[in-house]
Amino acid sequence: MVNNKTKLLIRTAGLITACAFIIYGFTRGEAGVVLNKAVNICLECIGLG
């Protein structure tokens, strides 16, 4: 049971961290970098870059 409790704790902390990371990354403009990369043909991906 201790095992399950620890897991629950790690899951909760992990999900809170994940949400905080996403919000922080989004607000400092990382989503723009992702968008910019994804809407242009990535030469590295297709083997030319």
Added chain:
Amino acid sequence: MKINHAVRRKLLQFIAFGCSNAHLLNFKGGRIYTGKWKQFCNPGLNCYSCPAAGFACPIGALQAVNGSMQFSFSFYVTGMLLAFGILLGRAVCGWLCPFGLLQELIHKIPSPKRHLKKGFLYIKYVMLVVFVLILPVAVTDYMGTGKPAFCQYICPAGTLEGGLFLLAAHESLRNAVGALFSLKMAVLIVTLIGCIFFYRFFCRVLCPLGAIYGLCNKISIFHLEVDSHKCIGCGKCKEICKMEVDPVKAPDSAECIRCGACADACPTKAVCLGFSTKCGKTLP
């Protein structure tokens, strides 16, 4: 009629494949989708240079932000990967990843099927650490921009889903083909041949995303359990597992893609798979 995991999974895999690659008309003319949805990551591996792709590839996105001039660590992409990993673990691989489905279809080509040596399973962690995390940050140009090394030298999904279709459509791209493309084609050919003989060859040997989600299997909410009171030790679950996992001994194995084949095969229904805990204690 009770629908088993195999049927449910195949259905969801095709739906996920369609949702990840909804822009089919872009194949005509060799364009790619350029809308706002591409700022969000797909849970599974799906090249954003594929004409049909509607979302960003998480591994490509991670390298792009980590190697950018402005940032050296992506909280945004790491957060998404952490969220997918904690919620689903490697069930993303088993149920949602488009490249995983492609590999399963290729494996249906009749041929002798082989077992994979355990040592090969560790290569994907090297891919993750060296090609995804270190090289894009450590090797930069005079502007401070790093290249996405995994995409550049390895990723067969990019070559297959993006490269081949875009090159077929644009002469200017075909004229730029060089040694790098030959290297990537070689990796693609090895991967495709590997997938014929070994179940999910790329997932097990090379995929850095599979490595991340595999590590999350230990704590993921979607999980697998074996009821020690119901298990009669017949070994049918281990026998049926194409990822070569023994779910009784290692229900949280990093290799388990939560496909549910073991749960379907168990004669006493001792193997449970899902978000909630239905089984009793797991065997030690």
